[in-house]
Amino acid sequence: MVTNMATAVPLVRSGRLKGLAVTSARCANAxxxxxxxxEAGVPGYDYTTWYGMLAPAGISxxxxxxxxxxxxxxxxxxxxxxxxxxxxxxxxxxSPAEFAAYIKSEIAKWGKxxxxxxxxxx
Numbered sequence: 001m002v003t004n005m006a007t008a009v010p011l012v013r014s015g016r017l018k019g020l021a022v023t024s025a026r027c028a029n030a031x032x033x034x035x036x037x038x039e040a041g042v043p044g045y046d047y048t049t050w051y052g053m054l055a056p057a058g059i060s061x062x063x064x065x066x067x068x069x070x071x072x073x074x075x076x077x078x079x080x081x082x083x084x085x086x087x088x089x090x091x092x093x094x095s096p097a098e099f100a101a102y103i104k105s106e107i108a109k110w111g112k113x114x115x116x117x118x119x120x121x122x
Contacts, residue, residue, distance in 0.1 A: 005088030023047040030088035
């Protein structure tokens, strides 16, 4: 099965689930003993689950900047980093422009997969 790190890591650590690989392009800090899917024999495999915060269109730049600064400070705190890390999640605060670029790259990446696979809405 393929699942997210927060679900799998506690089960792998307890021995109730055998991890075969992580689906990201790089090894996971929470389970460094697991290879990436590419290292395990599936070249080019790179799938990660990500979480982010979005704001309404038209939000004022100063308010957006303040929210981003405050959220990033919380995410960088030792308590939050440790709590998320224990669940297998890497905290990666970014700027609104960096996150927008990442979302755009994800749309392009998965759009190509959808077109190549011939996936159609049902």
